Amino acid sequence: MASALRAAMLRHIRVPVQTLTLTGCNSQSRILCGSLRSMSSHGDDHLDKEEVIDRVLSVVKDFPKSILPRSVTPDVHFQKDLGLDSLDNVEIVMALEEEFKLEIPDKEADKIDSCNLAIEYIYHHPMSS
Amino acid sequence: MGASTGPKLSGMQKEVLGLYRGFLRAARTKSPEDRRQIESIVSAEFRRNSKLVDRKNFLYIEYLLRRGKKQLDQLKSPGTVGLSSSNVNLSQTKET
Numbered sequence: 001m002a003s004a005l006r007a008a009m010l011r012h013i014r015v016p017v018q019t020l021t022l023t024g025c026n027s028q029s030r031i032l033c034g035s036l037r038s039m040s041s042h043g044d045d046h047l048d049k050e051e052v053i054d055r056v057l058s059v060v061k062d063f064p065k066s067i068l069p070r071s072v073t074p075d076v077h078f079q080k081d082l083g084l085d086s087l088d089n090v091e092i093v094m095a096l097e098e099e100f101k102l103e104i105p106d107k108e109a110d111k112i113d114s115c116n117l118a119i120e121y122i123y124h125h126p127m128s129s
Numbered sequence: 130m131g132a133s134t135g136p137k138l139s140g141m142q143k144e145v146l147g148l149y150r151g152f153l154r155a156a157r158t159k160s161p162e163d164r165r166q167i168e169s170i171v172s173a174e175f176r177r178n179s180k181l182v183d184r185k186n187f188l189y190i191e192y193l194l195r196r197g198k199k200q201l202d203q204l205k206s207p208g209t210v211g212l213s214s215s216n217v218n219l220s221q222t223k224e225t
Contacts, residue, residue: 087146087149087172091172106147110138110146
């Protein structure tokens with residue numbers, strides 16, 4: 001009977017699961033779950049997608065050879081929309097590597113030829129920072 | 130290497146881009162000044178060749194790739210500090 005009582009009590013006391021937004025969750029979760037590795041050397045486990053998008057766009061805008069820096073949106077295709085050639089493509093991917101401290105292998109880098117693909121790749125890469 | 134590299138790159142194009150990337154990576158390990166110089170020379174050279182050399186001239190492109198790889202190996206060795214290139218233009222006589 002004690003176990004049933006305990007189970008009933010636990011059911012009542014259970015902490016409601018909230019859908020925590022990415023920006024708002026940091027301070028709350030540190031108080032709630034003591035097991036969160038707040039001192040982890042990896043820092044934030046993941047970059048926000050917003051942040052990735054902003055940084056990617058600013059790298060592409062600052063690229064000296066892009067023709068229309070004002071119209072750089074996340075859908076922009078490097079060669080079709082910005083008038084770059086494949087060598088410039090390589091340069092942009094290298095600039096993104098430096099911005100996010102990644103090392104992108106050639107096979108993947110050859111596939112990245114638009115802002116969308118760059119954002120997707122960087123966002124899903126575990127080592128981006 | 131015009132604007133018409135569609136979604137799929139040919140094996141040779143990939144090699145060229147890989148070589149270009151290799152140069153840029155090697156340039157990172159040098160001082161910022163040298164890096165800028167290497168990047169400008171390599172970039173100019175690659176683009177010049179892309180305009181002058183016919184895409185179908187596989188033999189010449191392969192030759193350029195081999196030569197480029199050797200130059201890259203030399204660049205990677207710690208003793209090499211930078212690149213310089215001179216253009217010998219036989220059609221004009223110009224004193225520089």
